[in-house]
Amino acid sequence: GNSVTQMEGPVTLSEEAFLTINCTYTATGYPSLFWYVQYPGEGLQLLLKATKADDKGSNKGFEATYRKETTSFHLEKGSVQVSDSAVYFCALSDRSGANNLFFGTGTRLTVIP
Amino acid sequence: GAGVSQSPSNKVTEKGKDVELRCDPISGHTALYWYRQSLGQGLEFLIYFQGNSAPDKSGLPSDRFSAERTGGSVSTLTIQRTQQEDSAVYLCASSLGQGNSGNTIYFGEGSWLTVV
Numbered sequence: 001g002n003s004v005t006q007m008e009g010p011v012t013l014s015e016e017a018f019l020t021i022n023c024t025y026t027a028t029g030y031p032s033l034f035w036y037v038q039y040p041g042e043g044l045q046l047l048l049k050a051t052k053a054d055d056k057g058s059n060k061g062f063e064a065t066y067r068k069e070t071t072s073f074h075l076e077k078g079s080v081q082v083s084d085s086a087v088y089f090c091a092l093s094d095r096s097g098a099n100n101l102f103f104g105t106g107t108r109l110t111v112i113p
Numbered sequence: 114g115a116g117v118s119q120s121p122s123n124k125v126t127e128k129g130k131d132v133e134l135r136c137d138p139i140s141g142h143t144a145l146y147w148y149r150q151s152l153g154q155g156l157e158f159l160i161y162f163q164g165n166s167a168p169d170k171s172g173l174p175s176d177r178f179s180a181e182r183t184g185g186s187v188s189t190l191t192i193q194r195t196q197q198e199d200s201a202v203y204l205c206a207s208s209l210g211q212g213n214s215g216n217t218i219y220f221g222e223g224s225w226l227t228v229v
Binding site (some may be wrong): 006036041042043044045046049089091100101102103104105106 | 117118136148154161169204206217221
């Protein structure tokens with residue numbers, strides 16, 4: 001079946017620190033992979049996505065590379081800001097037939113000045 | 114509207130009562146999704162509507178849950194005889210087409226349901 005496992009939080013970092021949030025997946029087909037972010041008091045927003053192996057999604061300084069050999073899609077940012085404090089969700093959609101996204105449990109990031 | 118709109122934003126109900134949650138998708142979006150986010154859990158898929166096709170109800174946890182989408186736009190999620198384990202944030206999302214085709218899925222801010 002399809003599932004996503006992501007690093008449990010919470011994660012607390014100082015401003016300008018390097019961020020990695022691990023995400024691995026299990027899929028029956030050839031999934032597309034996503035990172036969504038939920039800022040305090042707001043709805044989920046797409047942060048970045050990758051639709052095939054070796055693709056790199058990037059947005060707002062965040063990056064994630066689709067690694068088929070390790071079934072991973074780790075989220076990274078070189079220098080976090082206080083405004084990056086949010087909950088981050090890794091997700092996949094299985095293009096072989098499913099009509100929905102499968103989400104991880106979310107990782108709460110808090111960046112302190 | 115500019116985004117996916119959900120109402121109510123917060124609902125407290127007594128165990129055994131029925132509740133209705135409403136979703137207004139982004140104008141022109143043919144696909145509509147309902148998810149549930151329980152405390153400490155990931156998002157759980159509930160139901161998916163695509164145009165005039167029969168909905169994918171495979172995620173509905175029990176027959177107390179049902180959803181309608183009238184006129185291909187507004188959707189209502191109904192929970193009958195609510196139980197305490199139904200307490201969660203119910204998220205609605207929409208997209209231009211099937212999300213797994215690469216179309217971005219846009220989420221509303223959710224309806225927080227508390228069953229007491």
